[in-house]
Amino acid sequence: MGNQLEMKRTPEQLLRQNASTDRGKGATVFQPLSTGATFALTEKAPADKIPLITAGYGRSESQDGGVFKWNFPLLGTYWIAADVLIQQIGAKEGGLDKLKGKKITLVYHDSPYGKEPIPLLQERARMHGFELQLLPVTAPGVEQKATWLQVRQSRPDYVLLWGWGVMNSTAIKEAQATGYPREKMYGVWWAGAEPDVKDVGEGAKGYNAVTMQHGAEPGSKVVKDVLAQVHAKGQGTGPKDEVGSVLYMRGLISSMLAVEGVKRAQEKYGKGKVMSGEQVRWGLENLALEQKKLDGMGFAGVMRPVSTSCFDHVGANWARVHTWDGSKWKFTSDWLQADQQIIKPLVKAASEKYAGEKKLIRRTSADCQS
Numbered sequence: 001m002g003n004q005l006e007m008k009r010t011p012e013q014l015l016r017q018n019a020s021t022d023r024g025k026g027a028t029v030f031q032p033l034s035t036g037a038t039f040a041l042t043e044k045a046p047a048d049k050i051p052l053i054t055a056g057y058g059r060s061e062s063q064d065g066g067v068f069k070w071n072f073p074l075l076g077t078y079w080i081a082a083d084v085l086i087q088q089i090g091a092k093e094g095g096l097d098k099l100k101g102k103k104i105t106l107v108y109h110d111s112p113y114g115k116e117p118i119p120l121l122q123e124r125a126r127m128h129g130f131e132l133q134l135l136p137v138t139a140p141g142v143e144q145k146a147t148w149l150q151v152r153q154s155r156p157d158y159v160l161l162w163g164w165g166v167m168n169s170t171a172i173k174e175a176q177a178t179g180y181p182r183e184k185m186y187g188v189w190w191a192g193a194e195p196d197v198k199d200v201g202e203g204a205k206g207y208n209a210v211t212m213q214h215g216a217e218p219g220s221k222v223v224k225d226v227l228a229q230v231h232a233k234g235q236g237t238g239p240k241d242e243v244g245s246v247l248y249m250r251g252l253i254s255s256m257l258a259v260e261g262v263k264r265a266q267e268k269y270g271k272g273k274v275m276s277g278e279q280v281r282w283g284l285e286n287l288a289l290e291q292k293k294l295d296g297m298g299f300a301g302v303m304r305p306v307s308t309s310c311f312d313h314v315g316a317n318w319a320r321v322h323t324w325d326g327s328k329w330k331f332t333s334d335w336l337q338a339d340q341q342i343i344k345p346l347v348k349a350a351s352e353k354y355a356g357e358k359k360l361i362r363r364t365s366a367d368c369q370s
Contacts, residue, residue, distance in 0.1 A: 028280045029053055029258050035113035038071075045070035050277040051284055053261070055254045056081075056189055056212040060116055061350035063314035065285055066362045068351065072284050072313045074257050074306065076212050078116035078188065079346060080338040082160075084319040085186050085210050086124045087336050089158050100129035105151060107144075107171060108162035110136035117162060117188070119346055127342075141167025148174040161187040161209075168196035172204045182206040186321070193246035197324045205326040211246075213303040214253060215322045216329045218244035222252065222298030246329065253303065260289060285310050285368070304335065310368030317343075 031053045032038045038058035045052055046069065053072050054062070060079040062071035089104070090096035106121060108114035118134065125132040133154055135147050141163055148171075151159060159180065161171050168191040175182060183206035187196070192209020194216070217223055223244040231240050242248050265275045265283030275283070289306040308315040317340065321333035355362060 028275050028277050029261060029284070031055075031254055031258065032058075035059075035116065036111060039112055042068070042071060048277070049281075051261075051281040053254065053258055053284070055257060056250070057113070060120075061347045061354065063312065064347050064351040065309070065311045065313040066351070067355045067360060068313065069363060069367075070281060072261075072308070074284075074287075074308070074314060075253070075303070075316050076189075076319060077314060078113075078162075079120040079343050080314070080317050081188050081210050081212075081319060082117035082120040083124070083338040083343060084321075084336045085160060085188075086121070086128075087339070088208075088210075088321050088333055089186065090128070091333075096128050102130040102158070103133060103154065103156040104130055104158045104160060105133040105135060105154065105156040106160045106162060107135045107137060107147060107151070108160075109141065109164055109167060110138050113164065113190075114162045117160070119350070120343070121160075123342060123346065137163070137167060137171075139167070140165060141170055144170050144174045147171075148178045148180070151175075151180055152178045157184065159185045161185060161191045163187070163191045165195075167191075169199050172197065172200045172207055176200070176203045183208070183323075186210065189250075189319075192322065192329075194329075195247070202326045204324050207324045208321050208332065211320050211322050211331075212250065212253075213316070213318060213320065214246075214249045215320070215331060216244060216246050217249050217302050220244070220298060220302050221300060222302065223249075225298050226252070249302070253299075256297065256299075257284075257287075257306070260287060264288075284308065285313060287315055289315075310363065310365070 027050050029051050032041055035057045038052060038054050041052055042059060051070050051072060053074060055074045056076045058071065058073050060077040062068040062073050063077055090099055093099060121132055133156060135150055137144055137147055161168065163171055172182065175185060182204055185207050187209035189210055189212045192211060197204040197207060226243055230236050261280050261284040262275050264286055265279040266273060268282065269275060269279045285308050287306055287308045291305050294303060304316055304318050306315040317338040318335050320331055320335055322329040323332040
């Protein structure tokens with residue numbers, strides 16, 4: 001997003017602008033839209049003084065603003081996603097204690113992204129006594145027959161899918177071919193959108209995925225506003241029938257978070273002024289998106305409040321699970337809150353290790369004032 005932020009741009013234009021690498025110079029905030037890119041940009045952000053919004057992706061330990069001053073994994077990290085999935089599976093079994101002796105297999109994209117949930121899952125396995133099987137898949141993931149032969153042989157009680165793009169639909173098709181029940185499969189939120197299941201259709205029925213709070217939201221007010229104020233006026237930049245879909249909502253919410261970070265900064269540094277990256281960083285770590293405000297923007301029923309601080313750069317740790325019914329996604333769980341008593345020690349250990357490797361000094365409260 002360029003430093004001449006135009007508040008009247010449509011959500012679609014904002015998302016396209018956020019993703020544009022041509023606007024890196026002089027940016028006030030940047031959204032890499034890639035975990036791999038986030039790992040690389042984390043090294044550059046402190047020198048460039050440009051905050052990174054990595055909503056639902058990136059480094060899980062970057063929720064620690066004391067070390068990762070410029071990273072904002074708003075709304076959720078992969079450790080939050082993995083924790084919620086284990087909670088949901090535990091609830092399905094009648095309690096987390098019932099996971100003892102079970103086998104859970106992680107089929108994952110063999111990349112930093114795919115490896116992100118492993119520390120959390122290993123900790124949960126230690127706590128509850130389930131066996132964790134790790135099966136990496138080489139990108140792009142179009143060849144998985146050997147992987148699913150291992151699944152068929154090991155007969156896990158549940159499979160977690162940490163894929164992206166064609167890997168996801170391929171995994172579901174292979175599960176169908178080998179007879180693995182789709183209702184025992186749970187994907188991360190990047191494996192839980194319409195493109196992941198539409199080509200499989202009825203064959204994907206019963207497949208579950210954690211959501212980054214939202215799912216497909218065609219009936220929400222914000223979607224109706226986009227259709228009325230953007231597409232009805234011929235200003236839409238993408239297919240009209242995708243408005244309100246899972247990935248569209250993710251882009252819409254990501255853009256909203258960037259705009260609200262700038263607006264929050266303007267409250268302190270001057271409304272109507274162009275904000276620097278440092279000023280927007282302050283805005284992003286002082287977000288206070290209460291439910292009333294979210295509802296007023298059209299996000300009623302779509303997402304929960306977001307409240308960040310100098311040391312908490314994630315702002316929310318709630319998620320839900322939705323299930324594909326053969327033609328559409330339907331929520332099949334209540335709101336689930338990730339267990340910070342498990343996640344915080346992992347975050348602290350990983351962030352302290354990173355700080356030691358990079359010779360970083362943890363921020364003090366004084367550093368949070370400006």
